[in-house]
Amino acid sequence: MSDTTDFGGDPTDTHDAIMCGTYDALRKHGYAGLSIQRIADETDLSKSTFYHHFDGKDEILLSFADYILEQFTRGLRIGSTGDPVTDLYTFLDLTLGIHPADGDSPNTEQRLGAYLELRSQAIHDPAFRETFTEMSEGYVDHLVPILQDGMDQGVFADVDPERTARFLLAIVDGIIVEVTTRTDDQRPLLWDALEAYIEESIIVAKRQQTDS
Amino acid sequence: MSDTTDFGGDPTDTHDAIMCGTYDALRKHGYAGLSIQRIADETDLSKSTFYHHFDGKDEILLSFADYILEQFTRGLRIGSTGDPVTDLYTFLDLTLGIHPADGDSPNTEQRLGAYLELRSQAIHDPAFRETFTEMSEGYVDHLVPILQDGMDQGVFADVDPERTARFLLAIVDGIIVEVTTRTDDQRPLLWDALEAYIEESIIVAKRQQTDS
Numbered sequence: 001m002s003d004t005t006d007f008g009g010d011p012t013d014t015h016d017a018i019m020c021g022t023y024d025a026l027r028k029h030g031y032a033g034l035s036i037q038r039i040a041d042e043t044d045l046s047k048s049t050f051y052h053h054f055d056g057k058d059e060i061l062l063s064f065a066d067y068i069l070e071q072f073t074r075g076l077r078i079g080s081t082g083d084p085v086t087d088l089y090t091f092l093d094l095t096l097g098i099h100p101a102d103g104d105s106p107n108t109e110q111r112l113g114a115y116l117e118l119r120s121q122a123i124h125d126p127a128f129r130e131t132f133t134e135m136s137e138g139y140v141d142h143l144v145p146i147l148q149d150g151m152d153q154g155v156f157a158d159v160d161p162e163r164t165a166r167f168l169l170a171i172v173d174g175i176i177v178e179v180t181t182r183t184d185d186q187r188p189l190l191w192d193a194l195e196a197y198i199e200e201s202i203i204v205a206k207r208q209q210t211d212s
Numbered sequence: 213m214s215d216t217t218d219f220g221g222d223p224t225d226t227h228d229a230i231m232c233g234t235y236d237a238l239r240k241h242g243y244a245g246l247s248i249q250r251i252a253d254e255t256d257l258s259k260s261t262f263y264h265h266f267d268g269k270d271e272i273l274l275s276f277a278d279y280i281l282e283q284f285t286r287g288l289r290i291g292s293t294g295d296p297v298t299d300l301y302t303f304l305d306l307t308l309g310i311h312p313a314d315g316d317s318p319n320t321e322q323r324l325g326a327y328l329e330l331r332s333q334a335i336h337d338p339a340f341r342e343t344f345t346e347m348s349e350g351y352v353d354h355l356v357p358i359l360q361d362g363m364d365q366g367v368f369a370d371v372d373p374e375r376t377a378r379f380l381l382a383i384v385d386g387i388i389v390e391v392t393t394r395t396d397d398q399r400p401l402l403w404d405a406l407e408a409y410i411e412e413s414i415i416v417a418k419r420q421q422t423d424s
Binding site for chain 1: 241242243244245325328329331332333334335336337338340341342344345348375376378379381382383384385386387388389390392393394395396398401402404405406408409412413
């Protein structure tokens with residue numbers, strides 16, 4: 001943040017440009033194929049600019065993980081609509097991309113793939129582990145009040161909100177694994193299965209309808 | 213398979229030794245930190261033996277993915293006990309490690325981490341994509357008859373067996389993501405949530421008990 005004048009640009013812009021370039025390069029080449037040169041190729045910046053800001057590829061990627069964490073956290077600040085069912089599906093749209101049947105960006109798979117590649121760095125890198133634990137806890141903090149609100153309104157069944165929130169996050173991550181690592185497209189089927197789970201196990205009205 | 217005499221060992225043994233070394237090196241160093249030298253360090257073999265069998269790191273890892281695919285497929289050949297609930301939990305024990313509360317190998321997290329690192333290579337590598345699609349389809353082919361059997365016996369609710377099988381696989385993969393990429397241990401909580409899901413949505417007796 002102290003290097004404002006060195007390359008004539010606002011450092012925030014430069015940082016954003018590096019982050020956007022990292023995203024594009026990660027989607028194109030994957031983590032294993034990533035290099036500073038390939039990230040630079042996606043921007044108007046020189047390689048030396050990168051080395052001025054970062055020590056190397058790993059530091060850029062960790063910073064990128066923090067960057068997407070911030071983007072997602074910003075996305076969660078939408079606030080409640082007052083309808084817990086809508087709020088729950090808005091969260092799922094945000095994390096999984098909207099239901100494919102509703103028309104969806106063709107980039108969803110690439111975006112989810114970039115997320116999973118970064119997240120899998122956490123298996124061996126404690127710094128990534130910290131970032132993604134923080135991201136998940138942000139999601140739990142967002143989901144628990146939605147579930148609690150639904151229970152208070154009598155719309156949701158009497159579930160353990162924290163356990164259900166963490167289970168939903170695991171399902172979201174699992175769908176991302178299936179969607180980004182197979183030769184076919186499982187997203188429509190898995191979205192339907194997720195909706196069926198929510199309607200059977202979380203939404204109380206639907207459950208009562210089926211029972212009667 | 214044609215290079216039996218070149219280094220005085222059974223080629224199957226050599227291949228197995230390379231695969232075991234790959235597994236150990238992958239658990240220790242992760243995909244990003246992997247090298248032929250580090251794999252060789254985990255075995256009694258020389259680096260030249262590796263280059264005799266494989267063109268490089270990527271080829272070893274793809275071969276390793278096929279190797280674990282084969283191990284898992286062999287694990288699935290146990291056959292049915294006749295009790296679909298037992299068969300379902302046996303499958304989950306095999307893929308997730310047994311419930312932590314039942315006493316579990318401390319290596320489960322490392323094993324799951326090695327799996328997820330390999331699987332995330334499929335995001336950008338079509339050969340890995342093929343292998344893991346084949347592995348998932350093997351799991352579906354194993355789970356669908358268990359679910360169908362449970363429905364025929366009146367033990368399981370009337371579910372869409374294929375969709376439920378694919379959803380269960382997504383849940384398993386999601387639990388693996390949570391378990392291998394966070395600073396804390398979510399496995400006991402997520403195993404409990406998975407059991408609750410199975411008891412509420414799949415096992416019919418439990419559902420009727422709750423309804424009455």
